[in-house]
Amino acid sequence: MTTEEKLRHFYEVSIESAKEEAAKAISQYRDSLEGELEKHKKEKKAASENQFKIESESAAREINKALSSEHLHIKRRLSKKHQELEEKLFQEIEEMLKAFLSGPEYADWLEDKVKRALKTAEGDQVEIYLSSGDEALAEELEKRTGIRPQLSQDSFLGGIRAVIPEKNILIDYTLLTALESEKENFNFDGGLKHE
Numbered sequence: 001m002t003t004e005e006k007l008r009h010f011y012e013v014s015i016e017s018a019k020e021e022a023a024k025a026i027s028q029y030r031d032s033l034e035g036e037l038e039k040h041k042k043e044k045k046a047a048s049e050n051q052f053k054i055e056s057e058s059a060a061r062e063i064n065k066a067l068s069s070e071h072l073h074i075k076r077r078l079s080k081k082h083q084e085l086e087e088k089l090f091q092e093i094e095e096m097l098k099a100f101l102s103g104p105e106y107a108d109w110l111e112d113k114v115k116r117a118l119k120t121a122e123g124d125q126v127e128i129y130l131s132s133g134d135e136a137l138a139e140e141l142e143k144r145t146g147i148r149p150q151l152s153q154d155s156f157l158g159g160i161r162a163v164i165p166e167k168n169i170l171i172d173y174t175l176l177t178a179l180e181s182e183k184e185n186f187n188f189d190g191g192l193k194h195e
Contacts, residue, residue: 082188090183097175101133101158107140110160113173114145117162120171129161131174 001009100106114128128149130138135151142148152161159174 086186086188090179090186093179093182097157097179101175106158107137107144110134110137110141111144113160114141114147114149114162117160117164117171117173118145118147120169121162121164121167124164124166127163127165129163131156131158131160131176134158 100109110130117126117128126147128141128147129152130141130149132151132153132155138149138151149160155176156174157176157179159176159178160171161174162171163169164171
């Protein structure tokens with residue numbers, strides 16, 4: 001082989017070797033880049049999923065907060081309306097009681113309550129007290145029951161109080177006590193069920 005042939009052969013082998021090394025380096029670099037790209041994609045996907053989860057949880061918290069606030073607002077409005085209706089109801093009841101007090105049935109009702117108190121006393125001394133506003137009915141009750149009721153210093157809307165000293169008993173047939181008891185024990189069972 002001549003020198004020129006040797007040089008050409010060396011040149012071809014060198015070029016071929018350089019091409020193989022370059023192709024190998026490019027392939028390794030491409031594999032490395034693809035690996036980095038996949039790693040970057042996974043990291044970005046994980047970060048995106050994490051960000052989505054954080055934002056979803058934050059949105060859910062905001063929605064729950066808004067719902068809770070609205071629920072509380074509705075409960076307050078409902079409670080206020082309940083209170084208004086309860087007050088209106090008891091105002092109507094008081095008006096009905098006032099109408100009852102001015103009617104003829106009231107004297108019959110008082111007579112019945114005095115007779116009940118006398119029956120409870122079983123012959124013991126009984127002190128009957130009328131509300132201060134019922135002074136006009138005292139004489140009528142005395143005629144009907146045989147007992148002269150005393151006028152109370154307090155106005156208790158109507159009705160009687162009876163005291164049986166020997167038995168240490170107080171009988172309260174006052175409309176004020178009955179009304180206050182109803183107010184205290186009143187349960188508004190109407191409308192929407194909540195809670």
